Amino acid sequence: MSNDYETARAERAPALDDFQASLAKNGAQFIQVHLPDINGNFRTKIAPFKISSQGEAVNCNFFCTAPGEGAPLLEPLFPAEVSNETNGFPNMRGLIDPATVRQHEWAPEWASAIVDSFEIGGRRNPLDLRGIIARHEQRATDLGYEVKFALEYEFGIFEIDEEKMRAGRYRDLKPWGHGDINYSLMRSKGFQAFFAELIRRLKGVGITLAAVTTEYGYGMYEYALGPKSPLEAADDAVRAKIVLQELCLEHGLTATFMARFQPLGTHSASGAHHHQSLWKDGRNVTATGENQLSAVGRHYLGGLLQHLPASHLAFRPNINSYRRFDRGAWSPTTIGWGHEDRTKSIRAITIPSEPAARFEHRVPGSDINPYLSVAMMLAAGLDGIEKRLDPDAIADRELPDTLEGSIALFEKDAFVTEALGAGFQAHYAASRHFEAAAFKAWLDRHITDFEFQRYFAGL
C-alpha cells in the first residue's frame, strides 16, 4: 500500500542510485547520515557508504524529543507523545533527501546526507521541520515569489580540556585567542589559516561562507553564510556548525553556539541574524530604492512584525537565550523596525536597493534551531503578503523577557497552529515547559554562587 514514505522513496530512488554509483566511483567509503534534532543540531550515524540502502536508515524517535544536550542521561526523559515509556520509544524511518548528498572534498572517502523523517507506518513525521519549510516554500511559489535566507552566526571558540568539560566546568575553559575587539586579524595564533580552511571545506560541501570576523569578546567570532532557499539555508546553517566543530576538534578546540557565555555587563552575546529577501523572475523585489521598500516588501515585513510575539519562542528557545538582553548589546527587546537601524528587531537594508536589499531579523540568538526559526519567519512573511499587512500599523511593544513568557504566547496562537501544525505546536511547547522546569529543579538542588558570595563571609 502506498504511503508518504513509499511515494517519496520511489521518487527519490533514481537520484539516490545515481549518487551511489558516482560517489562510489570517486572513492566514497563512509557516510555520515544526519537527522536534524529538536535543538537544531544533527544527530549522526556513520556507516559504510551505501546510499540507496541508507534511504531506509531508521533512527529512534527519541532524537526528536531530547530537549537539552546530555540532559536526558541525567534528567527524567521528556515524555513526548511520539516517544515515551508507554510506547517504548519507537523508531522512525529516515529517507535521504538527494539534494543534500555531498562528498567531502577535503576527505573524499567521506560523504554526508540529511534525512527526512517518517513515522514507522509511513506517514511524514509531523515533527519534521524540513517538511514544514518545504510546505511554505510551495506557498511562496504559488504566490509568485522566491524568498532567500542568509544566516549569520556569532559563536565562541575555546581550548578543549576534557576533564573540565566532563565535570561541566565550561566556564573555566580558555578562550581561543587573547584579544576582544571586533574585526581583528591578530586575535589568535593561526586565525587566518583556520578560517581559510573552514572557507575551503564549506565550499567543498556547497556552502558559501561570505565573511568571517572576530567579535566583541574573548574567544568570540562570527561568520555569515550566503543566501539560499529557506530549506537550503537551514540545512547549511546546521551543516556549517558540524564542519566548524570537526575542524575545531582537529585543532584541540571546541565551538559553542550558546546565546551568552560571557558575563553580562562586559562583552557581547551571540546572535544569529536572519537576512531575507524577496525575488520574482530572478530579480530582487524587496525594495524600489534608497529607504523605499516595495509594496510586497512592506507586506512581508508586516507579517514578520505581526507574528513576532507568537514566534518569539522559536528565536529565543532556551533559558540562556534571555541572557542576551544587556545594555548596549544590540539584542532587540521590542517589535519595532527601522531603515539601517541595528537597535530594532528588524533592520531594513535598502542601500543599494539591488541586488542586496533585504531584511535583517536581529531577534534570534545562536542557540536557535534554524529549521524552526526559518519556518516561522517564512510563514509569517507570507501571511503578511497574503493579508497585505502594513508594518507601520503594528504597534511597538515589549517582547517577553522570559522563556515562560514566550511559551505562553506560542502555545495557544492560531497563526502558529497554521504555520507548524497543531502536533508540532503542542510538542514544542511541552519540550520548552520541560526545559523551564528542568532549570527550576536544578536551582532547587544547587547552592548558587550568589548565596556563597552574599552569605558565606558574614562573620
Ligand SMILES: NC(=O)CC[C@H](N)C(=O)O
Ligand atoms: N554585531 C552585532 O550586530 C552584534 C549583535 C549582538 N551580539 C546580538 O546578540 O545580536
